[in-house]
Amino acid sequence: MLRITLYYVPYSTTASFLKIKQTEIETLPEYRYIFYAHVYTSIFVLLFGFLQFFNNHSKTWRLIHRFSGYQYAFLLLAFAAPSGLYMGFYANGGLWSKVSFTILSLLWWLSTFIAMQKIKKREFASHRNWMIRSYSLCLSAITLRIWKVVLVYFFQMPPMDNYQIIAWLGWIPNLLIAELIIYNQSKIKT
Amino acid sequence: MKQLLLAACLLTLMISCKKEDEMKNKAPLAYVEVPKESHKELYGLWTGTLQPEYDSYVRNEDDTTDTGYEDGPKKITIKINRIHNDSIFGQSIVGGNQRPLKGILTKMGANLFVTLDEPGKAKDDGRFELSFTNDTLHGSWIIYKPNKKIIPKKKLKLVQKQFVYNPHFMLSKELDDAIVEWDTPLQRQDTVTDEDGEEHIYLEDIYRVASDEIFHINASTDTLTEESLKNLRKLDLEIVRNCVFARHGYSFKKSSLRYFFEFSDWYVPVSNNVDKDLTVLEKQNIALLKRMEEYATDHYDTFGR
Known part of the structure; x- marks a missing residue:
């Protein structure tokens, strides 16, 4: 993931994915900045989110959890998800992938926002559940790209047909797994 | 100073005049015979397929670098540029490889025979031996120095074709x-x-x-x-x-x-x-x-x- 972020360092308007996004680059002056906001913040969002699952309730971990939690929420709510929403409107692969990415970014933003509200009210269990949902959607960044490799390996489909499928396959199974985890945990507790 | 400059100018003028004079004297001393162009109907592009004759090739099965059998048919274009008396000049274009051709035109009865030689510097150069009948040029091509990658003898039959650029042409x-x-x-x-x-x-x-x-x-x-x-x-x-x-x-x-x-x-x-x-x-x-x-x-x- 870091490696594909580094494709975009140094800043360039023709790097990698942007090679097939020149129409947007040329016609929408804001696209390049929003794109780079997404790329440069998302890698940290993934990293800070990952740290949240190692809380052994010691004092230092509580501090780390709180610090990286704020980073996660701030970068996500202010940059990564809104930029994702914007890019969703111009996504490759036509209407269906646009719909998918738009829903994904809205759900991502909402689940994170609700999780923040819950912790402010000190409702730990539901904070945890909403954060699991939020991070499962966050991980679509990785699962989508894995699905792409898998699909291309088995069926050499035209690139955009592929893209329409992974647009949905990237996050729906993740969310289902998240719900399964939440369901299992609630069963253990009661 | 002014005089010096003037003198310099005059001097250069004189020199340039002198040169022109010399050139005028030297130019058309001898009368050069302009060769007669003939058979203009052969000028232009001739295209067809260069078909390897697999019989002309013996494969050495033990030698893995012997890949001549993979040499398949290719589209060929021969361009005839000029015919002066019995000398014929042109180009062959095969597989992105453009070679100048020089050869001899002979006439036997109503038939025209053409031999065209590639320069011989490249390892896949050879000689074309063609005859002109019924609006086609047909005959064979034989490599000068046989090698393992090329079938040494190939047949060809060419028809005259106009090259036209048409942006609307699509893949067949x-x-x-x-x-x-x-x-x-x-x-x-x-x-x-x-x-x-x-x-x-x-x-x-x-x-x-x-x-x-x-x-x-x-x-x-x-x-x-x-x-x-x-x-x-x-x-x-x-x-x-x-x-x-x-x-x-x-x-x-x-x-x-x-x-x-x-x-x-x-x-x-x-x-x-x-x-x-x-x-x-x-x-x-x-x-x-x-x-x-x-x-x-x-x-x-x-x-x-």
């Missing part, structure tokens, strides 16, 4: 069943466990198949957009781009590309460099197609978007 639909790129398969390792539980590893060849879009997208007449090209695989993009070069008569070096265009009647390879003939629109489309190809090469099957 005759290709329909065969839009497969056979030359460079992707190789993938696969493991199969048989009934006895033994594992066998074998290499599977995966051939690239082009999509139907290549018959509809014209990079010589339409302004292409990213949107219209995004769903194309790399092979499709390559074909659409190279179709532009084919329309200008480019002679492809890569056999995989040549293969696609040799199915089309309109394709006449006339040059190994057509860059200066490209229109502004074509150049613009080629740049876009190249960019899309780069993306397809780096990202189609790798982790990433």
Whole structure:
């Protein structure tokens, strides 16, 4: 993931994915900045989110959890998800992938926002559940790209047909797994 | 000072005058005989297929570098530029390889015979022996120094053809069943466990198949957009781009590309460099197609978007 972020360092308007996004680059002056906001913040969002699952309730971990939690929420709510929403409107692969990415970014933003509200009210269990949902959607960044490799390996489909499928396959199974985890945990507790 | 300058000017004037005089005296002293041009009806482009004669080749089975049997038929163009008395000058264009030709024209009764020699510096140079009957040039080509990669004798039958650039020419639909790129398969390792539980590893060849879009997208007449090209695989993009070069008569070096265009009647390879003939629109489309190809090469099957 870091490696594909580094494709975009140094800043360039023709790097990698942007090679097939020149129409947007040329016609929408804001696209390049929003794109780079997404790329440069998302890698940290993934990293800070990952740290949240190692809380052994010691004092230092509580501090780390709180610090990286704020980073996660701030970068996500202010940059990564809104930029994702914007890019969703111009996504490759036509209407269906646009719909998918738009829903994904809205759900991502909402689940994170609700999780923040819950912790402010000190409702730990539901904070945890909403954060699991939020991070499962966050991980679509990785699962989508894995699905792409898998699909291309088995069926050499035209690139955009592929893209329409992974647009949905990237996050729906993740969310289902998240719900399964939440369901299992609630069963253990009661 | 002024006088000095004036003197210098005068001096240079005088010198230049003198030179001109000398040249005037030297120029047309001898009367050069202008050779008579003849058989102008043979001038121009002659195209056909260069068909290897496999009988003329003995394969050394023990030698793995002996790959002559892979040498297949190729489209050939012979361009006849000038005929002076019995001397004939032209060019041969085969597989992106352009060679000057020089030869002799002989007349026996009503028949014309032509021998044309390639320079002999390249290892695949040879001699054409052709005769002209019923509006066709037919005969054979024989290599000077036989080598392991080329069938030493080939047959050819050429018809005279006009090269016309027409931006509307599209790839022949005759290709329909065969839009497969056979030359460079992707190789993938696969493991199969048989009934006895033994594992066998074998290499599977995966051939690239082009999509139907290549018959509809014209990079010589339409302004292409990213949107219209995004769903194309790399092979499709390559074909659409190279179709532009084919329309200008480019002679492809890569056999995989040549293969696609040799199915089309309109394709006449006339040059190994057509860059200066490209229109502004074509150049613009080629740049876009190249960019899309780069993306397809780096990202189609790798982790990433």
